[in-house]
Amino acid sequence: MRPASHLLLLALLLATAACTRRSPRADQAPEVDLLLEVEPSPPAVGQAVLYLILTSSDGIPIEGAELSVRVDMTHAGMQPVLRDAVHLGEGRYQVPFEWTMNGNWILTVEGTLPDGRKLLRTFALSVGGSGR
Amino acid sequence: MTDSKTRLVEPRQALYHPPLRFDVLHLPLLGPLLRWRWSRLVFQLALLAVAALIVYDGFSGPQLAPANSATVLAWVHYRGLVILALLLVGNLFCFACPFTLPRTLARKLSISGRRLPSALRNKWVSIAALMSIFWLYEWLDLWASPLLTAWVALAYFLVAFTLEAIFTESPFCKYVCPLGAFNFVYSTASPLQIRAVEASVCRSCKGKECINGSETVLGCGTELFVPTLRSNMDCVFCLDCARACPYDNVALAPRSPLTEASERRWPARWDLAFLIVSLTFMGLLNAFGMVPPVYTLLDKMRAALGLHSDAWPLLLTYVFGTLLLPSVVLFGSGWLSARLGLQRGRGAARRFAARYAPAFVPMGFGIWLAHYGFHFAIGGLTIVPVLQSLALDHGIGQFGAQPNWELSYLLPADWILPFQVFAVLLGFAAALYSLGRRALKRDVEPARALLEILPWALALTLITIASLSIFNLPMEMRGTSQMGNR
Numbered sequence: 228m229r230p231a232s233h234l235l236l237l238a239l240l241l242a243t244a245a246c247t248r249r250s251p252r253a254d255q256a257p258e259v260d261l262l263l264e265v266e267p268s269p270p271a272v273g274q275a276v277l278y279l280i281l282t283s284s285d286g287i288p289i290e291g292a293e294l295s296v297r298v299d300m301t302h303a304g305m306q307p308v309l310r311d312a313v314h315l316g317e318g319r320y321q322v323p324f325e326w327t328m329n330g331n332w333i334l335t336v337e338g339t340l341p342d343g344r345k346l347l348r349t350f351a352l353s354v355g356g357s358g359r
Numbered sequence: 360m361t362d363s364k365t366r367l368v369e370p371r372q373a374l375y376h377p378p379l380r381f382d383v384l385h386l387p388l389l390g391p392l393l394r395w396r397w398s399r400l401v402f403q404l405a406l407l408a409v410a411a412l413i414v415y416d417g418f419s420g421p422q423l424a425p426a427n428s429a430t431v432l433a434w435v436h437y438r439g440l441v442i443l444a445l446l447l448v449g450n451l452f453c454f455a456c457p458f459t460l461p462r463t464l465a466r467k468l469s470i471s472g473r474r475l476p477s478a479l480r481n482k483w484v485s486i487a488a489l490m491s492i493f494w495l496y497e498w499l500d501l502w503a504s505p506l507l508t509a510w511v512a513l514a515y516f517l518v519a520f521t522l523e524a525i526f527t528e529s530p531f532c533k534y535v536c537p538l539g540a541f542n543f544v545y546s547t548a549s550p551l552q553i554r555a556v557e558a559s560v561c562r563s564c565k566g567k568e569c570i571n572g573s574e575t576v577l578g579c580g581t582e583l584f585v586p587t588l589r590s591n592m593d594c595v596f597c598l599d600c601a602r603a604c605p606y607d608n609v610a611l612a613p614r615s616p617l618t619e620a621s622e623r624r625w626p627a628r629w630d631l632a633f634l635i636v637s638l639t640f641m642g643l644l645n646a647f648g649m650v651p652p653v654y655t656l657l658d659k660m661r662a663a664l665g666l667h668s669d670a671w672p673l674l675l676t677y678v679f680g681t682l683l684l685p686s687v688v689l690f691g692s693g694w695l696s697a698r699l700g701l702q703r704g705r706g707a708a709r710r711f712a713a714r715y716a717p718a719f720v721p722m723g724f725g726i727w728l729a730h731y732g733f734h735f736a737i738g739g740l741t742i743v744p745v746l747q748s749l750a751l752d753h754g755i756g757q758f759g760a761q762p763n764w765e766l767s768y769l770l771p772a773d774w775i776l777p778f779q780v781f782a783v784l785l786g787f788a789a790a791l792y793s794l795g796r797r798a799l800k801r802d803v804e805p806a807r808a809l810l811e812i813l814p815w816a817l818a819l820t821l822i823t824i825a826s827l828s829i830f831n832l833p834m835e836m837r838g839t840s841q842m843g844n845r
Contacts, residue, residue, distance in 0.1 A: 248419055248752050272833075297764075299423055301503040302836040303430035304738020306767035329651065330836035333423060355835065 255344040258284045261336060263350050270326055270354040277322040279312055279336060288318025292346070294338035296322050301331045312338075329355030379556060382610035384601055393611070396576065399597055402455035410457045410512050416749060417509025425738075427505035428745050433512070434502045436742060439735020441542065442728050446616075449549040450542045453595035458519040459532065475522075475530040482630040485540035486637060492537045493641055494677045497648050498670050529580035533593055544638055545727070546591040547619040548720050551611055553588055553600060560608040561586035569600035569609060576603040585609050590619055592631075620720045621793035622800070625713050627706070632693075632716035637685040639723035643826055644680040646730045650832040689716060692814035700803065700811035715815045718793040722819055725786015726826050729779035733830075736778065739769035779830045787823040791816060 264278040277296065281289040294312040299305065308327075312320035326332070331353055338346040384390045392398055409432060417429030424430040437452075444451040474480070492511075501507050515536075522531040532539045555561050569585040572578035578600065579585075581593045585600050601609035625631060647653050653676075660672035693712030697703065700711065744762035751762070770778070794815055798808035 299425045300836045301424055301500070302434075302734075303424040303427070303502060304435035304734050304741050304767075305425050305836070306738070306741060307425055307764050309764055328834060328836065330834075335423075 253345070254347040256340055256346050259289065259340065259346060260284065260286075261346070261348045263334065263336075265352065270352055272326050272329055272355055275324045275326055277312075277324050277334070279320040279322065281318045281320065289340065290314070290316070290318065291341045292320070292338050294320050294336060294346070297335045297337070298324070299333045299335070300328065301333060326354045377554070377614070379554070379610055379612050382556070382612055383551060384598070384609070384611045393598055394601060396602055399454060399599075403457050403460050406452075406455045407457035407460055410516075413512050414509045417505040417507075417512070420505060420749065420752075422505055424503045424505060425741060426745060426748065428742065428749060429505040429508045429512075430502065431738070431742050431745050433508050435734050435738045438731040439739065441538075442545070442724075442731045443735075445542065445545045445549050446724070446728065447550070449551040450546040450591065450594065450596040453532065453539060453542050454597060456532075456539075456595070458515045458536070459523070459529075461516060461520040461523070473526060474528055475526045475534060480528075480530075480534060481628070482534070482540065482634045484534050485537060486630070486634050488535055488537040489540055489638070489641060490677060490681050493645060493681070494674055496645075497677075498673045528582055529595070532595055533581045539595070540634060541638065543592050543594075544635055544720060545724050546594065546596075547717070548616045548724050549591055550613055550616050552591055552614050553583075553585060553594060553596075553598075554610055554612050555586045555588075556608045556610045558586060560606050564606065564608075566605070568603040568605055571603075572599075573603040573605065578603055589623055590625075592619075617721065617789055617793055620717045620789065621796040623717070625717050627710050627713040629689075629709060629712065632709075632712045633685060633689055635716050635719045635723070636689045637681050639719045639726065639822060640685045640688075641681050642723050642726035642730060643822060643829070644677065646726065646826065646829045647680075649834050649836060650829055651835055652832070654835065688818045692818055695814040696811045699813065700801075700807065711811070714797055715794060715812060718790045718797065718815060718819070721789035721793060722786045722822060725783045725789070726822075728786070729782040729826070729830055732782065733775055733779060736770040736775050737768055737772070740766040776830065780827060783823060783826050783830065787819060790819050794819070 260280075260282045262280040262282075264280065266276045266278070279294055279296075281292055281294070283289055291314065296308075296310050296312065298308040298310075308324070310322045310324060312322045315321050331351065334350040334352060336346065336348045336350070340346055382390070384394055413429040413432055416427055420427045420429065424434075441452045495501060499507055501511060515538075518535065519531040522535060523529070566573070567584070568576075568578060570578045570582060576599055580597065580599065581595060583594055583600075585604075588594070598611070601607075601611070619625075656676070657669060657672045660675065661667065661669070664671060666672065689712055690708065692715070693708035696711040696715060697707035702711065743766045744764045747759045747762040750756070750758045751760075794812045795809070798812045799805055801808045801811075
């Protein structure tokens, strides 16, 4: 086979693979409000507590959701932190945490609402310093 | 074989023939594999598959750098493995480089086989390319963006293909590619080098197939002539010379890693000397980009310039750190060194720069090893859960039902700073040793010789202090791609 044919075949294989790739998990409840509070604030290296406040569009606390967080730094090669949230009541969910480094972090909240719908939200945080 | 190529093959300098201890190309199993006509292609296809994965996952995968193989493979594994390969073996990445695979197709399209214009046949273009890629890396947070990383990989293929289609002498590799420039410089401190087995065989050889090629194998793409080869600079380790030689007279032989830094006579060229010194400062600046003082500096610069974007502050920082500072060190030390050595006249500074700048190779090597080694050590195993996740995205569960995100460190965390300090100090010690050996080989009094290396030794000392300070600072990782501030 000529080299051009090899490249074309490779491109076709990649396109096929991309079509079969599972779509990223989607947020099935965009009307639900999820608020993130961090203590201490502003965030600093060390022990911290994350609070997730889950309410409906009418402001009614949502109880009994199963929430977990994945916290990543923005650089490749950094180990993510995975935690399950603890339900405190009144729509509040708590995640004990530790910021191990100054810099920018991406917090992804995934969960399942009491009605079975999937929730997915992302927050960007800056720990320590003024950032870029 | 053109007239210009015929002129190239006549040796104009003494044939290089140090003692040959052993030849990697004749080791059991490994030797036949490397001498096999298709061995390089096999490795290139393997890296082509990795490049394809980077492009694919970069475009279609999660846009979160720690969770995407594009960013993990490019910024953690490639950088860590390339520096280790250069330290332990040689220019293995250029040997297996996938960016030159489209060369075969490009050569079929080659318009006239002309050379790159002579004004561009030096290292200034690759120096500019290195500065550009490092600036873009910081400004666009390439390390945080799978998508942009994929675009970088595609751009490499496109530029390589275009240049190979138009020009001969592997211009992309030799004069443009920033990865190649980095690899060429630090392969001059690698423990293996291509050389002739018997000089007498080369003297009587008519065809010079090592550079001209044979019926089945191309000759050296960067037009290096094996019998006179004294350096790994510009050698892509393709081994075509060995495969083409009809007398099996080409060896891949061990040598002291400090041979070139401490003994070899380098061409008296400002571009080569500047490349070596500038790469050392680039290593410093690349590490500096991850510690708190740089963010304070950029904040102040943005405020002073009335800007919101980091582009200009970063550019100014890089111009200062990789252009102005190395210029001061190189030209200033070259001039001062010549004066201290009681040498004046045209070209004296250039000759002294060419003599002593190579000592910066081990210094820069130590800094890059400390930085790239750090990322590889703390994140080398993250590729496992990333690939598990990629497999699960395609319905392949054989590698685990859940990615194991606990995997990360290759070395215990408390080993890493000592490793970095050791790498920098080893580089510094090797640099001072190289300076001293070069000085004492001069045909002058030892006291005079040691005096003339003072400016270089001072520069190396300051660089060492700066790099140790940087590596001892707490690290921050700030990527603005997610924060909305470009």
